[in-house]
Each structure stands twice: as structure tokens, then as C-alpha cells.
Amino acid sequence: MKNVVQTKNGTTPRRKIYAVDLFCGAGGLTHGLLKAGVDVRLGVDIDPACEYPYIANNNAKFLLKSVEELDVSELECHYRKNGIKLLAGCAPCQTFSTYNQKATESDKRWWLLLQFSRLVDKLLPELVTMENVPRLIEQNVFDEFVANLESKGYSVAYQVVNCAEYGIPQQRKRLVLLASKLGEISLLTPQEFGNGTRTVKEAIGDLPPLEAGTSHPNDPLHQCSALSEINMRRIKASRPGGTWRDWPRELVTNCHKKLSGKTYPSVYGRMTWEDPAPTMTTQFFGFGNGRFGHPEQNRAISLREGAILQSFPADYEFTRPGEQVCQKSIGRLIGNAVPVTLGEVIGTSLLSHVSKMTREAYRLKK
Structure with a gap:
């Protein structure tokens, strides 16, 4: 009552x-x-x-x-x-x-x-x-x-x-x-x-798979960023919970070769199924912006996955029906949310x- x-x-x-x-x-x-x-x-x-x-x-x-x-x-x-x-x-x-x-x-x-x-x-x-x-x-x-x-x-x-x-x-x-x-x-x-x-798997493990740069036809928010050729090679060389130190030398970025770059091991990282996700920032939809790589699929997490990891309901609407989804704008709304x-x-x-x-x-x- x-x-x-x-x-x-x-x-x-x-x-x-x-x-x-x-x-x-x-x-x-x-x-x-x-x-x-x-x-x-x-x-x-x-x-x-x-x-x-x-x-x-x-x-x-x-x-x-x-x-x-x-x-x-x-x-x-x-x-x-x-x-x-x-x-x-x-x-x-x-x-x-x-x-x-x-x-x-x-x-x-x-x-x-x-x-x-x-x-x-x-x-x-x-x-x-x-x-x-x-x-x-x-x-x-x-x-x-x-x-x-x-x-x-x-x-x-x-x-x-x-x-x-x-x-x-x-x-x-x-x-x-x-x-x-x-x-x-x-x-x-x-x-x-x-x-x-709750783990990443419990939260987003049942969402439909995506290829990098595509969106799901039934949910415009379940879309992910495209990857350049070299970033596709990098994510394929990444393991869940690993770092860029796992990559072959030719894939390591110039900034990581500098002393200062070695303090950011989670950049270009994959999440793990068995743990909670890292902090969702306003740039979570970019593979190179943190540990935002999908645990299995060769892509960064989608906008919908980021929203669910922020504990929004799976059907929470961020754009009007039929409206084009702006990743930067919606990513900012999701990452900034309580x-x-x-x-x-x-x-x-x-x-x-x-x-x-x-x-x-x-x-x-x-």
C-alpha cells in the first residue's frame, strides 16, 4: 500500500x-x-x-x-x-x-x-x-x-x-x-x-548480433560504429579483458608507443562477459575510447547496449519514430545520465x- x-x-x-x-x-x-x-x-x-x-x-x-x-x-x-x-x-x-x-x-x-x-x-x-x-x-x-x-x-x-x-x-x-x-x-x-x-552477459548477452557499422532493423538504437581496416584488425587481435599490449607490434598506435600512452591500457579494450561493464562515458560507442569493445563480436557496443548498461529499460525511447539516430548526440545523453x-x-x-x-x-x- x-x-x-x-x-x-x-x-x-x-x-x-x-x-x-x-x-x-x-x-x-x-x-x-x-x-x-x-x-x-x-x-x-x-x-x-x-x-x-x-x-x-x-x-x-x-x-x-x-x-x-x-x-x-x-x-x-x-x-x-x-x-x-x-x-x-x-x-x-x-x-x-x-x-x-x-x-x-x-x-x-x-x-x-x-x-x-x-x-x-x-x-x-x-x-x-x-x-x-x-x-x-x-x-x-x-x-x-x-x-x-x-x-x-x-x-x-x-x-x-x-x-x-x-x-x-x-x-x-x-x-x-x-x-x-x-x-x-x-x-x-x-x-x-x-x-x-549483474554482469555484462546478464545485461546484454541476449541482444541480436551486429556487424560493425550496422543497425538492427527492429531497433534503430541497436546500432554500432563502423571500424576502419586497422581497427578491425585490432579488435580481432583483442581478447576480453585484455589490452593493446596483446596486439602484434604493427597494430600498436603511436601514442601507445610513448611513455604516457602506457598508462591507458583499457583503451581499445574488450569487455568481459563475467564482470560489470566499465564506466559508460559519452563516447562509449567508439572502440578506441575505452574498454568498449563487445566481448565476442568484432565491434564496439551499440547505443542500445550502452543504455542497458546504464540500466535504462530495453525499450526506452531516445529518438522519435523514423528520426535519424545521431550517435554523438544519443551517446552523450546516455553517458551523462544518472x-x-x-x-x-x-x-x-x-x-x-x-x-x-x-x-x-x-x-x-x-
């Missing part, structure tokens, strides 16, 4: 959680929150490519607008009276990513977290959640974000989690923050959430928290 809380003497109504998702992207966090039972009313993003997948797959509205230009009134109207307000979001994380070696505080995206904080101050929702890359925890802007929440009376909890431990078929470490005005809060542990580890299952973990944690706080409030009244 999702709208009541069981107590010793019967049931009490549970206030529903209504959410707005800032920096919503293609809807990974929203979709996970919805699966958990959170009513997401609105997604906000500045990227027009997000609008179709967000609306097509989620029972929510979409606002194409920069968070910097948002007025709190544009959010308030989407919440419901007597409900619990949740403000959620993942400010663009490339600024803090380990893949970005040139980020400085002059990068505009550095301060988008403070725009999130500004909206929290104006809206004062009962619940807040934020997901981002682990390196954000080392930055002053994150300390400022947390301190501001605490000054407004929020209980704040944050930690770095490995998505693979929650049943996401991918080794992806993320920083997850939860904040509540209702009382102390925490993220469910992997054991409490209850999903076991894994759907991580969104579900967050949503389930919030619902569990609200139930607990409701029971405690009921007990105190008695």
Missing part, C-alpha cells in the same frame, strides 16, 4: 512525494524515482535533445530552460498541496570528472551547483537529492552547498557509491547526497536495496525515510 504507512495500531496516510528534477537529461534519475514510487512532475534541462526522451518515457512535463534563469515560481506550481516536496538534480559533472584535466573555476559549470542551492533556498523543499562525480566532494563549492543545506535546517548525508553493488551492470562510482527537513536520513545499503551484482537503478535506489531510500518519519510522528502523538 503505497499511500499508507503500517503502524502497530493500523495505518496512517503517507504524504506523497512530488519531485522536480533539475538538469534532468534524458530522464535517468526521473525514471528511477518513478519506479520507486516518487511522483516526478517536471524535468528541467537546457539541452533540446533531452525533451523527446524525457517526455516519451516519463509521465512528467519538460521545461527547456537554463537553471540559472529559473524562477522558483516555475517550480512551485508543479508541486501538490499537502505533499512532500523533493528537489532533485545532477549538475553537469564534466567539470569535476577525472577525465577532465583542464577544468578550472572559470568554467561556468563549476557554479551550477550554487544555482541548485539558490533554488533550494527559495523553495525550501522537505527533501533534496543530488548525484554527481566523486571528485566533487573535494571541492569548496560542494562544502558550500552542504553548509548551506545545514544552515537551513536540513539533515544531510552523502557518500560515494559503486553502482555495481546495487545491481547496475557497470563499475561506476558516484557521489549521492540526501537531505531532509524531516529528520536524519541515509541511503539504503546494497543489502537493504536487495539487488545482486543510471535508472541508482535513481530507484535514491527514490526507495527517500520513501523509506518518509515512512520512518511518519511512524515516529505517529508514535509521539500517541
Whole structure:
């Protein structure tokens, strides 16, 4: 019973959680929150490519607008009276990513977290959640974000989690923050959430085979990049879990022959069936961009396979029917997304928290 809380003497109504998702992207966090039972009313993003997948797959509205230009009134109207307000979001994380070696505080995206904080101050929702890359925890802007929440009376909890431990078929470490005005809060542990580890084979092993540079007629998203002649030779010389060091000397790239190149052994690598995938980046569809080679087939993984490894449902729509698929655009949406299952973990944690706080409030009244 999702709208009541069981107590010793019967049931009490549970206030529903209504959410707005800032920096919503293609809807990974929203979709996970919805699966958990959170009513997401609105997604906000500045990227027009997000609008179709967000609306097509989620029972929510979409606002194409920069968070910097948002007025709190544009959010308030989407919440419901007597409900619990949740403000959620993942400010663009490339600024803090380990893949970005040139980020400085002059990068505009550095301060988008403070725009999130500004909206929290104006809206004062009962619940807040934020997901981002682990390196954000080392930055002053994150300390400022947390301190501001605490000054407004929020209980704040944050930690770095490995998505693979929650049943996401991918080794992806993320920083997850939860904040509540209702009382102390925490993220469910992997054991409490209850999903076991999932491997690449379990996730994508039953998808139809593809040749490099082709797509499946029944699913335009199940398409993969073409390979040059030399890259076809390279992938044929690659073994699952191996590196370019397994290749004959004539196939090794010039950059790998340099001392600096030897620190990137996973580039041009194949995944293994028996393990979770590596972190999906925005370039996962390219064989030369990481360990994104298919474990068996001589190709990089497809867009659909990347989406499934991000725990999107196998039928999640990213393009309108009949619309040409742009690999770069869709790959960016998929790679930047919050894994759907991580969104579900967050949503389930919030619902569990609200139930607990409701029971405690009921007990105190008695």
C-alpha cells in the first residue's frame, strides 16, 4: 500500500512525494524515482535533445530552460498541496570528472551547483537529492552547498557509491547526497536495496548480433560504429579483458608507443562477459575510447547496449519514430545520465525515510 504507512495500531496516510528534477537529461534519475514510487512532475534541462526522451518515457512535463534563469515560481506550481516536496538534480559533472584535466573555476559549470542551492533556498523543499562525480566532494563549492543545506535546517548525508553493488551492470562510482527537513536520513545499503551484482552477459548477452557499422532493423538504437581496416584488425587481435599490449607490434598506435600512452591500457579494450561493464562515458560507442569493445563480436557496443548498461529499460525511447539516430548526440545523453537503478535506489531510500518519519510522528502523538 503505497499511500499508507503500517503502524502497530493500523495505518496512517503517507504524504506523497512530488519531485522536480533539475538538469534532468534524458530522464535517468526521473525514471528511477518513478519506479520507486516518487511522483516526478517536471524535468528541467537546457539541452533540446533531452525533451523527446524525457517526455516519451516519463509521465512528467519538460521545461527547456537554463537553471540559472529559473524562477522558483516555475517550480512551485508543479508541486501538490499537502505533499512532500523533493528537489532533485545532477549538475553537469564534466567539470569535476577525472577525465577532465583542464577544468578550472572559470568554467561556468563549476557554479551550477550554487544555482541548485539558490533554488533550494527559495523553495525550501522537505527533501533534496543530488548525484554527481566523486571528485566533487573535494571541492569548496560542494562544502558550500552542504553548509548551506545545514544552515537551513536540513539533515544531510552523502557518500560515494559503486553502482555495481546495487545491481547496475557497470563499475561506476558516484557521489549521492540526501537531505531532509524531516529528520536524519541515509541511503539504503546494497543489502537493504536487495539487488545482486549483474554482469555484462546478464545485461546484454541476449541482444541480436551486429556487424560493425550496422543497425538492427527492429531497433534503430541497436546500432554500432563502423571500424576502419586497422581497427578491425585490432579488435580481432583483442581478447576480453585484455589490452593493446596483446596486439602484434604493427597494430600498436603511436601514442601507445610513448611513455604516457602506457598508462591507458583499457583503451581499445574488450569487455568481459563475467564482470560489470566499465564506466559508460559519452563516447562509449567508439572502440578506441575505452574498454568498449563487445566481448565476442568484432565491434564496439551499440547505443542500445550502452543504455542497458546504464540500466535504462530495453525499450526506452531516445529518438522519435523514423528520426535519424545521431550517435554523438544519443551517446552523450546516455553517458551523462544518472543510471535508472541508482535513481530507484535514491527514490526507495527517500520513501523509506518518509515512512520512518511518519511512524515516529505517529508514535509521539500517541
